[in-house]
Amino acid sequence: ELAEQALPLAGAIATKRNAEVVLTTAVTAGDRWVDDGFVRQWESEEQAAVESYQRSIIERLQQQGVHAKAHSDWGQPQAVIESVADREGAGLIVMTTHGRSGVSRWTLGSIADKVLRTTNTPLILIRPTAEAPVPEAVRQIVVALDGSDLAEAALPAAERFAQAMDASLLLVRAVVPPTMLYGGQFVPGGLPVLDQLEAEAKQYLERTAERIRKSGLKVGVAVAVGAATDVILTASREIGADLIAMTTHGRSGLNRWILGSVADAVVRHGGVPVLVIRSWPRLSDEAPEAIPVVGDVVVRPPVLTETEQATGSPRPRRGDVRPHRPERSPGR
Structure with a gap:
């Protein structure tokens, strides 16, 4: 039901742009360690259920004059979404996101986060609430x-x-x-x-x-x-x-991109869909986050300078010739 709340806006956008809605469903594979026929039967039934569900959504959209088709692939949701978007040449991804653990605090859903940091396609994130229904225009x-x-x-x-x-x-x-x-x-x-x-x-x-x-x-x-x-x-x-449109960018970490704090807060509290475009800062001699x-x-931040030590000789660097010192006996 949560994912379906993206349909009215997606349908309105497709109608205005004379485009087609591509429904995408990811199906997680069963445990292949168990190969007694039960897993294969479950996968077959699951695939049939997904296709039946997608047909019902397509019929609903077609009754509203929206052209639609569907894809269902096996795999992780973010990988399936990106794969289908690339194959179809999608100009826009529309999806809902929801709350996670924490006391009355909402964070960006893990699937939306993964899609956002791996795709180059503009993404509309919708967080439906009772106070702020999803706009249809x-x-x-x-x-x-x-x-x-x-x-x-x-x-x-x-x-x-x-x-x-x-x-x-x-x-x-x-x-x-x-x-x-x-x-x-x-x-x-x-x-x-x-x-x-x-x-x-x-x-x-x-x-x-x-x-x-x-x-x-x-x-x-x-x-x-x-x-x-x-x-x-x-x-x-x-x-x-x-709608609110904005970019978001990379943060610190081992080559991992996460949703910027401002964009996260806007999605969390905005009450309207957010069009998020991933963008990267251009490389320069000075790191933009430092200024x-x-x-x-x-x-500019306060200037921090280092001073040379006033006493003592400089510590020898690796490769420098050190003066010979006689070995000291264990007893001394």
């Missing part, structure tokens, strides 16, 4: 930007989506006070600085919006001071957004 789209190339990677997909759905865009940028970036460190964050940051942020959004308006789309801009998540969610609620950018002003 998209008329207002919030696009979260921060002035970086990474965030702007969401614009092409958002523009295409808005064109297909006859929707308008609201470009949103948060101005994070420098005092929020460095706890315990003095950095300028008074009203003059914030006024400058807000002005620069609005100029950036207006330039971006003007470029997009040339394609015929209706585009607005919004700038606010505060944490990125709060600003995005507030703007979304104020205009009654049907936060607020507005168009670079706020």
Whole structure:
């Protein structure tokens, strides 16, 4: 039932874009260590049940005028989803996600997380709630930007989506006070600085919006001071957004990509579907995460310097010739 809550939006998107919905179901293989015929019979019955279920969904969609077909493969869900998306040349993956363990805390479902960090296809994540039903149409789209190339990677997909759905865009940028970036460190964050940051942020959004308006789309801009998540969610609620579009990026770890904290919070608390585009920062001489950018002003961390030791000779490096010292007897 959870997965089926993605159907109304997927059907509406397909109808607007004159596209086809490809239903995808992953079936987990049985235990092949036991080969007494029971496992093969179970797999055959499971396959038949999946195909029957998919036919019922296809019939329901066709009654609504939506073209649909289905695939069912054996394997892990994220691998099956990615494989089918690649084979079909899918332009969009739509799926629901749900809560996990924890006291009243929702985290991104493991399947959605794995799909997001392995696919290059734009992904719409839906977290259905009783308070916020899944919209069946998209008329207002919030696009979260921060002035970086990474965030702007969401614009092409958002523009295409808005064109297909006859929707308008609201470009949103948060101005994070420098005092929020460095706890315990003095950095300028008074009203003059914030006024400058807000002005620069609005100029950036207006330039971006003007470029997009040339394609015929209706585009607005919004700038606010505060944490990125709060600003995005507030703007979304104020205009009654049907979709939030944003990029997410890599974090620390052994080559493992996880959903960025802002995107995670937006999916968790947004109450509307989130179009997430995976993007990677361009390599540069300076790591972007080491130099936060607020507005168009670079706020550099305090400089840490090392001083040479004042006393003592330098420690010999490997390969240096050490002076000979006579061996000491065990008794000395």
